[in-house]
Amino acid sequence: MKKKLSTRRTFVKKTTIGAAGVALTTSGMSSVFAGVFQDSEKLALLGGIPVRPKGSTLEANWPIYDESDIQMYLDAYKSNWSEHSLDPEEFGQQFQKKYAELMGVNYCVITNAGTNSLEAAQRALDIGPGDEVITQTNTYVATAQSTFNLFALPVLVDSDPETFMINPDLIEEHITPNTKAILPVHIGGAAADMDKIMAIAKKHNLAVIEDVCQAHMGEWRNKKLGTIGDLGCFSFQQFKSLAAGEGGAVIGDDENLMTRIGGYVNNGRDPQQMGRTFPGTNFRPSAFQAANALSQVRRLEDQSTLRDENASHLEKLLSEIKGVRPTKKYAGQTRRAYYSYQLIYEKEHFKGLPKAKFREAMNAEGIDFGKGIDSNLHTDPFVETYLNLRSIKKVYSKERLEKYRNEIHCPVNEHIGKETGLSLGQRVFLGTKKDMEDIVTAIVKIQKNASKLL
Ligand SMILES: Cc1ncc(COP(=O)(O)O)c(C=O)c1O
Incomplete structure (x- = not known):
């Protein structure tokens, strides 16, 4: 027991990035590395022990009923x-x-x-x-x-x-x-x-x-x-x-x-x-x-309150590290819903590690980040499917449809999808505070070892 504790402390110290160490050491990560200390620093993607035990998921069973x-x-x-x-x-x-x-x-x-x-x-x-x-x-x-x-x-x-x-x-x-x-x-x-x-x-x-x-x-x-x-x-x-x-x-x-x-x-x-x-x-x-x-x-209200509480814990932890942060809220937003909680990935804080590789590494640690956006509809083939319908061509001139095609440019959304967007589904926020801590633990672990993935 003694040995495990000291090893855990070593890990926390090693993974500390600025104030993150404070957040992580004080946030009750105690069970995170139970039984896996010897390999805890090695990324799961490179054969180490994942932050979340294999086969476990952050997502609550859904739908919930009795x-x-x-x-x-x-x-x-x-x-x-x-x-x-x-x-x-x-x-x-x-x-x-x-x-x-x-x-x-x-x-x-x-x-x-x-x-x-x-x-x-x-x-x-x-x-x-x-x-x-x-x-x-x-x-x-x-x-x-x-x-x-x-x-x-x-x-x-x-x-x-x-x-x-x-x-x-x-x-x-x-x-x-x-x-x-x-x-x-x-x-x-x-x-x-x-x-x-x-x-x-x-x-x-x-x-x-x-x-x-x-x-x-x-x-x-x-x-x-x-x-x-x-x-x-x-x-x-x-x-x-x-x-x-x-x-x-x-x-x-x-x-x-x-x-x-x-x-x-x-x-x-x-x-x-x-x-x-x-x-x-x-x-x-x-x-x-x-x-x-x-x-x-x-x-609905009880589930929404639980999501509010878990998300607020996650945001507190994220505020103490760099590289993954929640999307900005407009001033008028007094309550968020959590169907898909969006975050911004900044690869410069991960030695340039591309988002796709980061997601892969997180996934190996047992945390499945989504891509942040729902869709890039303007590049989706469904648009052409509609524009080529006989009925649509009857309503709109060739010139109008060409103008429609030429006018849709959404480079920012493409950039979010490729480079910066991350997301977590609503079921993740029906879990525990410890789940939120695991997310940040895995982020910090990858951050510390990012150069090994390049
Ligand atoms: C943003 C958005 N709009 C519309 C819909 C369509 O809802 P439904 O699947 O119930 O038809 C969905 C659901 O997937 C959605 O996420």
């Missing part, structure tokens, strides 16, 4: 399975009431997917052929698909290198007479700069649809994300912080818009009278999806 969730599902099974009447007992109706209250808005319409929530929101604003919607390259493909599917053009804006969000200072240059809306994505769970976005929208008389699919419970100036613009769109897909298997919702305060959304998702039925007075499709969730959403929403 007997009460199963019971809710069984209750749905024993119901009449309907999700499209006015019965307030329907699981979807119950969820809508609860989620609207939680979000602090007047209305919520439950749907069967985040993608379809986005489509319904744009439909309600009558966005269609010839229109343009300003969104970002750093998002899941569904954001842009939902616009293309209405035969409108999603205009993909580059990212802010410090926040990885849509760069608000690039929005205005993309506005044309065809622009109808701005669709910022709170990508990863951090907030887009809603003050600037709302000011631009007001100046140019544009609607704002927030894509909140990755940012449940995040806040801007103490209001829930999704409630700042005209409409907020959520996903409850299996990996999301509120998971129903599949599912989604649109929230908002505007009665007229929300009635149109309620009508659209239910084959055009007026949500109050059920007369078929709206354009429509079927984006209804099943009773089973709605029951899952209703059950899981009970856990």
Whole structure:
């Protein structure tokens, strides 16, 4: 025991980088190297013992459920399975009431997917052929698909290198007479700069649809994300912080818009009278999806608080080392969500070690960093797939489509993807403080040994 302790101290001392040593020695790393001291300094990628034991993962099991969730599902099974009447007992109706209250808005319409929530929101604003919607390259493909599917053009804006969000200072240059809306994505769970976005929208008389699919419970100036613009769109897909298997919702305060959304998702039925007075499709969730959403929403605040606490511990530790730091927050962000927590890698603090190699080394230590961005949509083949559709070519001239192709440049987002972006999924933050310490321990270990990987 004595021998182990002294070896551990030696390791901590050796891996100390400036103030990091203080953070690491005082942060209770005691069990990190249990039984592995002799090899603790050797990188796992080079055959050493990993910081996290092989086979262990930082990610909590997901989704989280217990007997009460199963019971809710069984209750749905024993119901009449309907999700499209006015019965307030329907699981979807119950969820809508609860989620609207939680979000602090007047209305919520439950749907069967985040993608379809986005489509319904744009439909309600009558966005269609010839229109343009300003969104970002750093998002899941569904954001842009939902616009293309209405035969409108999603205009993909580059990212802010410090926040990885849509760069608000690039929005205005993309506005044309065809622009109808701005669709910022709170990508990863951090907030887009809603003050600037709302000011631009007001100046140019544009609607704002927030894509909140990755940012449940995040806040801007103490209001829930999704409630700042005209409409907020959520996903409850299996990996999301509120998971129903599949599912989604649109929230908002505007009665007229929300009635149109309620009508659209239910084959055009007026949500109050059920007369078929709206354009429509079927984006209804099943009773089973709605029951899952209703059950899981009970856990949302507690899980979000746990993520807040773990992330704040991680940030404290990271503030004492150099080379990996959280992305900057805009001043209005009062609460972050953690679907994907983004960090910035600075290779100059790792003797020039490329990000890809750093991620590989972290992975070998048992810590799986994501690449920081969701996507570089502007380089994704899906764009050409749409631009070559017969229907799209019928709506837009050859010149317009060529202009579209030539105008999308997003070098900053490409740079983030290649050089600086790192991320950790929401499940990592449902663990323990020790998990956070392991992350920093592994970073410091790689930093100290970076030259051996070059
Ligand atoms: C940013 C973003 N927008 C839209 C979606 C689409 O949601 P869904 O998968 O529920 O259709 C997702 C989900 O993956 C997302 O992450």
